[in-house]
Amino acid sequence: MRNLVNIGDMSKSWWDGLYSRCCDIIERPGDFVDSCRGKVLASLFFEPSTRTNFSFQAACMRLGGSVFGFSNPLETSVSKGETLADTIRVASCYADTVVIRSPLEGAATAAALYSEVPVINAGDGGHFHPTQTLADLTTIARYRGGIGGFCIGLCGDLKYGRTVHSLIMALSHFFEISFCLISPPELRAPQYMLDFMREHGQQYIEVERLDECLGMLDILYMTRVQSERFTDKSEYENVRGVYVLTKSLLDGAKRDMIVMHPLPRDGEIAPEVDADSRAVYFEQARNGMFIRMALLLEFLHAPRQMPGLTPAGGLFECVNEVCVTRKERYLPPLRSSGGDDRCGYCDKNIVY
Ligand code: NCD
Numbered sequence: 001m002r003n004l005v006n007i008g009d010m011s012k013s014w015w016d017g018l019y020s021r022c023c024d025i026i027e028r029p030g031d032f033v034d035s036c037r038g039k040v041l042a043s044l045f046f047e048p049s050t051r052t053n054f055s056f057q058a059a060c061m062r063l064g065g066s067v068f069g070f071s072n073p074l075e076t077s078v079s080k081g082e083t084l085a086d087t088i089r090v091a092s093c094y095a096d097t098v099v100i101r102s103p104l105e106g107a108a109t110a111a112a113l114y115s116e117v118p119v120i121n122a123g124d125g126g127h128f129h130p131t132q133t134l135a136d137l138t139t140i141a142r143y144r145g146g147i148g149g150f151c152i153g154l155c156g157d158l159k160y161g162r163t164v165h166s167l168i169m170a171l172s173h174f175f176e177i178s179f180c181l182i183s184p185p186e187l188r189a190p191q192y193m194l195d196f197m198r199e200h201g202q203q204y205i206e207v208e209r210l211d212e213c214l215g216m217l218d219i220l221y222m223t224r225v226q227s228e229r230f231t232d233k234s235e236y237e238n239v240r241g242v243y244v245l246t247k248s249l250l251d252g253a254k255r256d257m258i259v260m261h262p263l264p265r266d267g268e269i270a271p272e273v274d275a276d277s278r279a280v281y282f283e284q285a286r287n288g289m290f291i292r293m294a295l296l297l298e299f300l301h302a303p304r305q306m307p308g309l310t311p312a313g314g315l316f317e318c319v320n321e322v323c324v325t326r327k328e329r330y331l332p333p334l335r336s337s338g339g340d341d342r343c344g345y346c347d348k349n350i351v352y
Contacts, residue, residue: 002302004295005108005121007130007166008337012173015137022138022287022294029062032293036063039300042095043069044087045122046078046102051263051285052122052131056099059292065300068094084328085114092116097299100124103228104324106345110331114307118299125322126160126229127346132262133166134295135288139280140219142287143258148174151216155182155243156223156268158189160230163262164223165193172200179204180213184239187225192347210243214253220245222261222268231321246270250278260284320348 001014025032041060045053049071057067069091070076078087084107091098092115100111101122108121108128123129141147152171154164158181168189171177179197181189181204188206197204207213214220222245230236244267245259261269261281273279316333318325323346325331334344343350 001298002305003108003112003115003119003121004130004299005112005119005124006128007133007170010130010170010173015170015173018134018291018294018298019138019141021297022291025293025297026290032063032297034064035297036060036065036300039063039065039096039296040094041065041067041069041296041300042091042098043067043071044091044098044100045069045071046073046100046104046107047123049101049122051288052101052129055285055289055292056120056122056131056296059289059296060300062289063293063296063300065096065296069099083330084110084324085330088114088119089116097296097302102324103322104327105320105322105348106324106343109334109345110324110328113332116304116306118302120295120299123162124324125346126162126226128166128169129162129262130166130170131292131295132163132288133170134291135284136163136167136221136260136262137170138287138291139258139260139284143280144218147171147177149176150218151178151180152219152221153180153182153210153213153217154189154221154223155210157187157225157239158183158193158223159187160226161223164189164221167221168193168197168202172196172202177202180217181206182208182210182213182243184208184242186235186239187242192342210245211249211252214249217253217257220253220257220259222259222265224261224264224266224268227266229322241267243268244270245273247272247276250276253278316343316350318343318346318348318350320346322346323348 088111099120105125105127112119336342
């Protein structure tokens with residue numbers, strides 16, 4: 001795989017290879033300390049991050065590579081009006097792989113059009129977050145001895161929760177998985193995700209209360225309500241604190257269920273749950289570093305490739321106000337693989 005912008009581009013055989021490399025790294029980290037010596041990672045964070053940013057940096061350093069970048073775009077030429085395309089062209093001159101996080105949906109897809117080196121999407125608005133999914137899959141595989149044959153509850157902000165969207169897509173490669181989508185009506189999974197699930201034959205039910213399905217779950221994946229994505233703050237106040245997993249609630253769950261969370265949490269898992277052997281979210285964060293090492297091992301060694309010439313933009317207007325095409329007006333029109341009426345950057349509808 002050349003870039004990792006959308007987990008939908010992942011094949012099962014690519015995952016198998018990556019996971020097997022990840023297990024080698026976990027078992028024999030000493031064998032890999034020099035495997036990326038001299039390689040350089042550009043870490044471009046246009047939006048705050050702790051885990052993803054730190055874990056990419058730690059992953060690169062543990063392979064013997066180096067990192068440059070920013071976590072505050074105001075300190076860069078972006079504040080002088082530089083386009084995303086130019087920032088990426090320049091960063092890709094200096095680095096062997098570019099990691100980008102942006103509040104704009106489709107930003108990594110756009111970045112990949114202009115980069116000479118592989119691009120990794122570290123989160124694009126409320127859209128996708130493929131490397132968190134790699135951490136999630138690693139955690140599931142290690143705790144359950146494989147991926148498949150389980151019922152997973154996705155709980156919280158299924159509308160803006162990009163980790164949930166990517167996880168659902170990735171799980172379409174595996175068998176016998178049923179989903180319990182637990183959210184208030186305001187935070188239901190977006191239509192393009194529900195369409196995806198139907199098209200891929202994924203079994204799901206939608207419920208509002210966590211205790212309605214907790215007892216049948218093998219995995220509970222909690223998420224934070226994404227306060228930063230609400231345009232109307234009063235809407236956020238209505239759903240804030242809607243789910244809180246407590247010790248007493250957990251009494252109604254299976255003894256071998258695992259509790260996952262991409263972190264950071266914002267009250268939806270009470271600290272008392274941390275001591276329960278079913279709570280695996282900190283281990284999940286650690287797995288995130290190891291699987292990113294496996295990913296960087298592949299990408300940092302990829303050959304440099306001149307990006308193809310992209311035609312001029314302006315042929316369609318995406319309805320999504322936070323789509324990258326609304327800010328970066330020069331971007332060429334791209335159609336989504338999910339349908340001709342969808343934007344190829346953010347998957348929302350297009351108006352002609
Ligand atoms: C998630 C994200 O940034 O989308 N965090 C992460 O990368 N581990 C989840 C979140 O912010 O709620």
